[in-house]
Amino acid sequence: xxxxxxxxxxxxxxxxxxxxxxxxxxxxxxxxxxxxxxxxxxxxxxxxxxxxxxxxxxxxxxxxxxxxxxxxxxxxxxxxxxxxxxxxxxxxxxxxxxxxxxxxxxxxxxxxxxxxxxxxxxxxxxxxxxxxxxxxxxxxxxxxxxxxxxxxxxxxxxxxxxxxxxxxxxxxxxxxxxxxxxxxxxxxxxxxxxxxxxxxxxxxxxxxxxxxxxxxxxxxxxxxxxxxxxxxxxxxxxxxxxxxxxxxxxxxxxxxxxxxxxxxxxxxxxxxxxxxxxxxxxxxxxxxxxxxxxxxxxxxxxxxxxxxxxxxxxxxxxxxxxxxxxxxxxxxxxxxxxxxxxxxxxxxxxxxxxxxxxxxxxxxxxxxxxxxxxxxxxxxxxxxxxxxxxxxxxxxxxxxxxxxxxxxxxxxxxxxxxxxxxxxxxxxxxxxxxxxxxxxxxxxxxxxxxxxxxxxxxxxxxxxxxxxxxxxxxx
Amino acid sequence: xxxxxxxxxxxxxxxxxxxxxxxxxxxxxxxxxxxxxxxxxxxxxxxxxxxxxxxxxxxxxxxxxxxxxxxxxxxxxxxxxxxxxxxxxxxxxxxxxxxxxxxxxxxxxxxxxxxxxxxxxxxxxxxxxxxxxxxxxxxxxxxxxxxxxxxxxxxxxxxxxxxxxxxxxxxxxxxxxxxxxxxxxxxxxxxxxxxxxxxxxxxxxxxxxxxxxxxxxxxxxxxxxxxxxxxxxxx
Ligand code: SF4
Numbered sequence: 001x002x003x004x005x006x007x008x009x010x011x012x013x014x015x016x017x018x019x020x021x022x023x024x025x026x027x028x029x030x031x032x033x034x035x036x037x038x039x040x041x042x043x044x045x046x047x048x049x050x051x052x053x054x055x056x057x058x059x060x061x062x063x064x065x066x067x068x069x070x071x072x073x074x075x076x077x078x079x080x081x082x083x084x085x086x087x088x089x090x091x092x093x094x095x096x097x098x099x100x101x102x103x104x105x106x107x108x109x110x111x112x113x114x115x116x117x118x119x120x121x122x123x124x125x126x127x128x129x130x131x132x133x134x135x136x137x138x139x140x141x142x143x144x145x146x147x148x149x150x151x152x153x154x155x156x157x158x159x160x161x162x163x164x165x166x167x168x169x170x171x172x173x174x175x176x177x178x179x180x181x182x183x184x185x186x187x188x189x190x191x192x193x194x195x196x197x198x199x200x201x202x203x204x205x206x207x208x209x210x211x212x213x214x215x216x217x218x219x220x221x222x223x224x225x226x227x228x229x230x231x232x233x234x235x236x237x238x239x240x241x242x243x244x245x246x247x248x249x250x251x252x253x254x255x256x257x258x259x260x261x262x263x264x265x266x267x268x269x270x271x272x273x274x275x276x277x278x279x280x281x282x283x284x285x286x287x288x289x290x291x292x293x294x295x296x297x298x299x300x301x302x303x304x305x306x307x308x309x310x311x312x313x314x315x316x317x318x319x320x321x322x323x324x325x326x327x328x329x330x331x332x333x334x335x336x337x338x339x340x341x342x343x344x345x346x347x348x349x350x351x352x353x354x355x356x357x358x359x360x361x362x363x364x365x366x367x368x369x370x371x372x373x374x375x376x377x378x379x380x381x382x383x384x385x386x387x388x389x390x391x392x393x394x395x396x397x398x399x400x401x402x403x404x405x406x407x408x409x410x411x412x413x414x415x416x417x418x419x420x421x422x423x424x425x426x427x428x429x430x431x432x433x434x435x436x437x438x439x440x441x442x443x444x445x446x447x448x449x450x451x452x453x454x455x456x457x458x459x460x461x462x463x464x465x466x467x468x469x470x471x472x473x474x475x
Numbered sequence: 476x477x478x479x480x481x482x483x484x485x486x487x488x489x490x491x492x493x494x495x496x497x498x499x500x501x502x503x504x505x506x507x508x509x510x511x512x513x514x515x516x517x518x519x520x521x522x523x524x525x526x527x528x529x530x531x532x533x534x535x536x537x538x539x540x541x542x543x544x545x546x547x548x549x550x551x552x553x554x555x556x557x558x559x560x561x562x563x564x565x566x567x568x569x570x571x572x573x574x575x576x577x578x579x580x581x582x583x584x585x586x587x588x589x590x591x592x593x594x595x596x597x598x599x600x601x602x603x604x605x606x607x608x609x610x611x612x613x614x615x616x617x618x619x620x621x622x623x624x625x626x627x628x629x630x631x632x633x634x635x636x637x638x639x640x641x642x643x644x645x646x647x648x649x650x651x652x653x654x655x656x657x658x659x660x661x662x663x664x665x666x667x668x669x670x671x672x673x674x675x676x677x678x679x680x681x682x683x684x685x686x687x688x689x690x691x692x693x694x695x696x697x698x699x700x701x702x703x704x705x706x707x708x709x710x
Contacts, residue, residue: 050509061503067485068497074478080671083477086484096479138696139687162689181688185696192697197604212663213672223637223683223698229675230633231600241488246502248666252659253510263686266529266620267655270698271678278674281593281629284600285675295484302491 037264038317038371045260055257056375058250059311062242063302069211069244070293076214080276082289090120090296097122097203097236098129100290104234106131106200110192112218112225113137114205115314116240116294118336119349122203134195136224138188145172149336192224202228202286206239207314208254209291212247215273216291219258222269229274235286237274241293242310254313254374261315261373297349306381309344311374318368318378324361333358340368344381352389359385513619514653522618522651523706529621533681534694536703542710546577549610549643552703556641558607560587562599566630568612572645572710593629603634608641609699615661616646616704619654620680623704627675636679642699644679647710 042048062069074084087093101109109131111117123133135144139157143149146168148160157165162179169175169187177183207219216237218225229235245251251273259265278285301310319325319339333339335346335355343358359382362368368378489496514525523539530537540548553561561581569575569590578588589602603609611631615624623644627633636642652658655678662672683698694700 045509045513047507047509047512050507053507054505054509057503057505057507064492065497065500066492067488068500070488071481071485071498074481078477080674084479084481086478086480088480088484088487092480136697137687138685138693142687157687158690165688181691181693182695184688185685185693189695189697193604196697213666215672215676221683222685222687222696224696226633226637226677227697230637241484246500248659248663248672249656250659252655256510256655265680267617267622267678267680269533269680269683271622271655271680273672273676273678275672275674279629282627282632282674283591283593283596283629284633285627293484295487299488299491302488303493 038261038320040264042260044266045256051253051257052373052375054253055313055373056311058245058253059313059374060308062245062250063307063310066242066244066302069246070241072211073209073214073244074291074293076212077276077289077291078214080214080289082214082276082291085290085292087292087294087296090294093120093238093292093294093296094122094125096290096292097238098125100234100236101126101129101131101201104200104288106234108132108134108195108199109201109203110134110136110195110199110228110232111140111203112205112220112228113140114203114238115336116205116243117203117238119240120238120294120296122238131201134192134199136192136195136228138185138222141188141192142168145169192227196224196227196231199228199232201234201236202232203236203238204228206237206243206291207258208251209239209244210246210248210251210273211244213275215248215251215275217251217255217271217273219255219268220270220272221263221265226270226272229272229286230284233286234288234290235274236290236292238292238294241295241298242312257373258313258315261313261317261371301348305384306344306348308376309341309348309381311376312341312345313374314341315373317371317373318376321367321371323363323365323367328361333361340378340382341376344376344378344385347385352385352392356389359389510654510656513656517618517653519648519651522653523648525618526616526621526646526651526704526706529619530681530704533621534684534702535621535681536701538703538705539708540705541708542572545572545574545645545705545707546580548705549574549577550581552643552705553608556608556701556703558641559585560606561589561608561610562603562606562635562639563588563590563610564612564631564635565591566612568645568647568710572612572707574610574645591630591632591635599632600634600638603632603638606639608643609635609637609639610643610645611636613644613646613650613704615658616651617654617658617678618651621704622655622678622680624658625675625677625679626673627677628673633675633677636677637698640695640700642679642682642702644702644704645710646704646706648706648708649710651706 045051077084085096087096109126126133135141142157142165162181165184166179173191175187177187204218204225206216208217245254255271259268277287277289298310301307318341322339325339333342335342337345340362343361346358347355362382364379366379372378527537538548582588591599611625613623614626625631625636666672682694682700682702683696684692684694685696686692
């Protein structure tokens with residue numbers, strides 16, 4: 001699975017979501033419960049607005065100095081016996097993990113829930129190299145048995161009822177018990193315990209890495225992440241490059257924000273901070289630890305007006321607050337990141353081409369922005385996306401004068417400019433000759449039919465224009 | 476080589492941010508400190524009360540004891556759970572609390588007690604896997620959230636608090652602090668002094684649970700199903 005789910009069009013997915021009565025009901029009651037849990041937890045904590053401010057300050061400071069903190073993190077992990085791999089793309093990350101699996105002759109990999117491994121399609125990559133991959137989160141396990149995509153970041157199997165789950169267990173695993181949630185969970189506990197004990201590699205995501213000490217922190221309730229990192233001899237943690245805080249003092253704040261905003265708990269049952277490999281005198285924990293830090297399009301967002309989208313701590317509060325999500329359900333977004341944050345992030349990571357309907361999946365009521373524990377102006381980002389899409393769609397059809405004006409405006413806002421193509425500058429290379437695009441992909445296509453267009457470099461409109469003149473004269 | 480592709484990766488980030496690589500960063504000054512006000516000035520007894528209340532929320536049973544009554548209290552807890560096999564953390568605190576003697580007595584009565592022993596390697600984990608209860612000492616206890624902090628080490632293996640169905644934490648009263656803020660601060664201070672944090676810090680809050688099936692809370696999934704904290708007044 002990659003960031004994009006399925007091949008259906010946006011309209012088809014929405015219709016399917018609306019037609020699924022159980023899903024709609026489940027989503028709406030889940031939203032209500034998550035939302036009231038969040039509000040209650042916020043109230044309990046007191047000074048919620050100040051906490052949000054603190055959260056925002058932490059996230060923006062970290063993002064502004066991301067290179068520094070990632071450097072520090074990698075030094076610390078190395079000191080503690082771990083290996084760090086910086087992966088520019090999903091493919092690089094997957095290939096590295098495949099390489100480790102090969103070296104270890106791994107047959108079985110147990111995982112705890114992680115968005116970034118879904119984003120890069122790690123399960124498929126591992127299966128290709130002959131590993132059995134077991135998702136150990138209860139909800140993820142259910143989906144895996146059923147080969148179904150997740151519909152919610154926090155409770156991925158939200159769209160399934162217990163009778164469906166009982167059937168899945170019976171069909172795939174020979175379960176003979178009732179559809180009582182406790183009985184279903186006990187069965188999963190017993191089945192998965194064997195997997196934890198026999199796995200060669202444990203794979204986790206990373207909620208927050210701590211730069212000062214090299215710790216990777218996992219926030220869970222079920223205890224499976226602790227299993228995954230305590231029992232197999234090798235632990236691989238895959239983190240989105242933005243999931244980092246400077247010190248343990250910041251960690252404490254963002255964890256408090258995450259657990260309260262996500263599930264309304266003061267803390268979840270397990271907050272586990274793992275640093276490097278186990279020590280010589282220790283018996284459990286991995287003897288081999290790898291941290292894979294993934295860019296996969298994130299760096300393109302840095303330095304743009306969308307930078308704060310990288311502040312996201314994946315709490316799903318915006319999703320639970322969203323009236324559109326309530327109506328259409330998680331699958332309609334066609335992305336592993338649903339809801340308002342998905343509508344903001346998906347086009348940034350995967351390009352506008354396949355996702356240009358997403359920014360319209362919002363009423364711009366701003367409930368998301370209000371819910372966000374790190375104050376990301378989500379609805380403003382959605383408005384900006386729409387403007388960019390409109391500007392781009394108009395491009396091909398208007399007279400040249402208008403086009404030039406449009407371009408000047410478009411290119412002067414660096415986000416629109418940098419994000420206007422599916423890939424970053426370097427990825428554009430195959431289409432460039434002497435840094436001129438003669439037949440570029442996507443939005444530039446209309447332009448390149450009639451003229452040479454500069455490769456998106458940091459070149460001002462004026463200097464491009466000058467060069468173009470020169471080229472014309474030379475040519 | 477243990478760090479791969481770092482330079483190009485980080486150079487690109489600096490580029491995108493439109494500035495040269497940063498090799499030094501001043502710690503930020505934050506405009507607000509809401510975390511310091513939570514339970515500020517609470518006395519030790521007040522913190523115990525907060526912990527007690529929170530334990531109800533997290534499906535955890537809380538008992539109180541003194542060093543003298545601890546064995547008795549622990550025995551009642553074990554009998555209540557009908558547990559006959561115990562994986563226990565090692566270390567000097569067993570002596571201080573008198574638990575080592577108590578464990579000997581239990582063994583004499585036919586209980587199976589295994590105190591973590593690094594020299595026995597994987598056997599520790601195997602025992603924990605079939606033990607009915609795991610007993611550990613809290614290193615730092617967070618009143619607000621009802622959280623037991625474990626600095627896992629050679630005395631306190633990760634499996635003890637994870638694999639058995641019942642989780643029992645001995646909570647010395649003086650380990651109780653208002654909230655996670657104090658834990659973060661302490662670890663940060665130690666790191667700054669050059670004392671590296673333990674390879675695994677586990678913040679454990681009650682038994683494991685899940686809401687993945689129709690949003691119903693299920694207590695007890697992969698980790699422990701039941702939990703008891705015993706606050707020891709004079710430890
Ligand atoms: S955008 Fe904000 S509210 Fe939405 S998931 Fe991210 S942190 Fe949570």
